[in-house]
Amino acid sequence: MKTVLVLGQGFVGKYLADLLSTHGVEYTSTTTSGRDNTLKWCASDDAALLPAAETVVVTFPLQGQAEARRLTTEYLHHHRKAHGDAYSPFWVYLGSTRPFKETPSTRHTKPDISAGGSRVEAEEYIIGNGGCVLNLAGLWGGDRVPEKWARFYGTKDKLRERLKDRSLHLVHGADVARAIYAIVTSTDRAARFAGRWLVSDDTVYDALQIFIGAEHIRGFVEELLSETEVRELLSATRIDDIAVGPSAVTRRIDASHFWSQLQLKPKYLYTVGQPDPYSNP
Numbered sequence: 001m002k003t004v005l006v007l008g009q010g011f012v013g014k015y016l017a018d019l020l021s022t023h024g025v026e027y028t029s030t031t032t033s034g035r036d037n038t039l040k041w042c043a044s045d046d047a048a049l050l051p052a053a054e055t056v057v058v059t060f061p062l063q064g065q066a067e068a069r070r071l072t073t074e075y076l077h078h079h080r081k082a083h084g085d086a087y088s089p090f091w092v093y094l095g096s097t098r099p100f101k102e103t104p105s106t107r108h109t110k111p112d113i114s115a116g117g118s119r120v121e122a123e124e125y126i127i128g129n130g131g132c133v134l135n136l137a138g139l140w141g142g143d144r145v146p147e148k149w150a151r152f153y154g155t156k157d158k159l160r161e162r163l164k165d166r167s168l169h170l171v172h173g174a175d176v177a178r179a180i181y182a183i184v185t186s187t188d189r190a191a192r193f194a195g196r197w198l199v200s201d202d203t204v205y206d207a208l209q210i211f212i213g214a215e216h217i218r219g220f221v222e223e224l225l226s227e228t229e230v231r232e233l234l235s236a237t238r239i240d241d242i243a244v245g246p247s248a249v250t251r252r253i254d255a256s257h258f259w260s261q262l263q264l265k266p267k268y269l270y271t272v273g274q275p276d277p278y279s280n281p
Helices: 011-022 064-083 118-128 146-152 156-163 173-184 189-193 207-211 215-224 228-234 256-262
Strands: 002-007 027-031 053-058 090-096 132-136 138-140 170-172 195-199
Touching: 002 011, 011 027, 011 173, 053 173, 064 118, 090 118, 090 173, 090 189, 118 132, 118 195, 132 173, 138 146, 138 173, 146 207, 156 207, 156 215, 156 228, 170 173, 173 189, 173 256, 195 256
Parallel strands: 002 027, 002 053, 053 090, 090 132, 132 195, 138 170
Antiparallel strands: none
């Protein structure tokens, strides 16, 4: 039996696979193509094709309660034939902090189903069956650089809406992997980590500070400052007078419960314009 089964060796899965390999933890990862010596498997395939493991980490979205139920029950039914009825892997499911709208939101905050949809339904099913859900803030690392996200604000209307709440919460893929590694290697993981946890680093970032370096964003801001509402929102009449940085925004995601339970701290923090500290230790 494997120690860990990673369903989906994508962005987080690759960091996790590297960490598990470094520590000699026996694992299997899947991809839809079977690349990089992974097991070729996708969510619509039979779960009986997957190896038994002590912990199963699901890195991709499950479409509602029905898909979560099908995956977990098929997997259990198949492997209990070989390992007995006592076999019960611990499930770790990765979600997003997007459905959390309260300020601040903690692990005890109820997610907004209208913002999370079927993903939240799947999360509730995993939690209801004794699993762990990690709602991740904005993932970054390597080529996934927050400055590049300025492209998502290609119109003045989109940027105007973003200026109403400039707070941005991030977590490095390597820190997510460190957290998952701590969970899967814990001897009492079900008792300590079952339930919902919000995951971000210790910092709240200012999206405007990050994106203002993009030429089109700077141009939009200069144009938007002609609007009274925007000038009042930014407390400025000129672009150079806009206060930017963590002190200019409000923390929305409080992940302190998670890191305290892990007895870890985020290691890789983002700094505007600086290289990835993981890639350049």
